[in-house]
Amino acid sequence: MGLIVNGKWVQQWYDEDSKGNFKRPDSRFRNTISTDSNNVYQPEAGRYHLYISLACPWAHRTLIFRNLKGLEDIISVSVVEPEMLENGWTFGDKGDPLYNLDYAYQLYLKADKTYEGRVTVPILWDKKTQSIVNNESSEIIRLFNTAFNDLTQNTDDYYPEALRSDIDNINDKIYNSINNGVYRCGFATTQSAYETAFDDLFENLDWLENTLATQRYLLDDTLTEADWRLFVTLIRFDSVYHGHFKCNRNKLSEFHHISHYLRELYQVPGIAETVDMEYIKTHYYASHTLVNPSLIVAKGPKPQFDLPHERDSIFIKEKL
Numbered sequence: 001m002g003l004i005v006n007g008k009w010v011q012q013w014y015d016e017d018s019k020g021n022f023k024r025p026d027s028r029f030r031n032t033i034s035t036d037s038n039n040v041y042q043p044e045a046g047r048y049h050l051y052i053s054l055a056c057p058w059a060h061r062t063l064i065f066r067n068l069k070g071l072e073d074i075i076s077v078s079v080v081e082p083e084m085l086e087n088g089w090t091f092g093d094k095g096d097p098l099y100n101l102d103y104a105y106q107l108y109l110k111a112d113k114t115y116e117g118r119v120t121v122p123i124l125w126d127k128k129t130q131s132i133v134n135n136e137s138s139e140i141i142r143l144f145n146t147a148f149n150d151l152t153q154n155t156d157d158y159y160p161e162a163l164r165s166d167i168d169n170i171n172d173k174i175y176n177s178i179n180n181g182v183y184r185c186g187f188a189t190t191q192s193a194y195e196t197a198f199d200d201l202f203e204n205l206d207w208l209e210n211t212l213a214t215q216r217y218l219l220d221d222t223l224t225e226a227d228w229r230l231f232v233t234l235i236r237f238d239s240v241y242h243g244h245f246k247c248n249r250n251k252l253s254e255f256h257h258i259s260h261y262l263r264e265l266y267q268v269p270g271i272a273e274t275v276d277m278e279y280i281k282t283h284y285y286a287s288h289t290l291v292n293p294s295l296i297v298a299k300g301p302k303p304q305f306d307l308p309h310e311r312d313s314i315f316i317k318e319k320l
């Protein structure tokens with residue numbers, strides 16, 4: 001674990017404030033892909049490459065959108081090693097498919113030799129200019145949602161115009177309390193920072209359980225980006241966050257409606273293959289040396305996301 005300082009990789013644990021609250025830094029590469037004539041990054045098949053970790057929930061969002069939007073033949077993808085230790089994300093024996101680099105930080109320096117800061121995934125890379133287009137998942141999924149539609153003819157829209165402000169509002173609520181909330185629990189370094197994050201997380205999971213009792217998705221009957229952003233945290237909850245990050249007031253499987261909602265999303269075509277629970281567990285348990293110094297990977301639980309769900313029957317019945 002570390003960051004780039006003065007063009008060099010330096011080992012360092014995550015940042016926190018004076019009260020022991022975990023601080024996630026802002027992403028630095030924020031370009032877009034569009035047919036705008038003055039935009040450097042045009043939608044082209046084979047031009048872009050996505051570097052991800054299957055463990056990282058933010059990277060997971062981008063892999064999901066690549067599948068949902070039929071971009072598998074347009075944007076290539078590669079997966080870093082599950083463990084993230086002294087050198088940060090590493091490419092391992094398989095190597096970096098583009099430049100045969102060893103570490104993701106070398107890619108950041110290749111894109112910008114003056115880059116300073118954390119080296120995070122996902123990374124959307126441009127093979128043509130040999131630079132990073134964007135390393136912020138919330139923006140990459142929106143690019144994937146529309147930028148390549150003319151190439152794929154896939155016009156499925158997970159951020160429809162009419163729902164944008166509602167999606168943005170719900171994303172903010174869920175990001176702070178749930179997506180980043182589990183990290184605020186796991187990486188807190190004081191009891192009070194942990195307890196504040198924990199209470200906030202479970203208050204919002206209670207709200208979610210009640211919400212999903214009466215509506216199928218976060219934005220009523222429309223499956224949107226907001227659901228996929230939430231999904232990546234829910235799917236990791238019982239296997240990782242409950243134990244490793246001490247989010248243990250309840251298991252997610254004890255929330256009836258959330259569990260059925262989670263199964264429904266998992267069973268959408270193209271999604272199950274984006275989830276590799278053994279890789280996910282290996283990353284968290286065997287990378288966070290401060291949280292789990294033995295690096296022993298928890299053996300359970302056995303995921304049950306393939307079980308039937310009742311979302312069709314409940315919500316169709318309601319509409320009759």
Ligand SMILES: N[C@@H](CCC(=O)N[C@@H](CS)C(=O)NCC(=O)O)C(=O)O
Nearest residue numbers: 056057058118119120121135136137
């Ligand atoms: N805001 C970024 C966050 C990405 C992020 O924090 N990724 C984590 C993995 S889950 C990472 O690469 N961390 C490495 C580090 O901070 O050193 C996004 O959504 O893309």
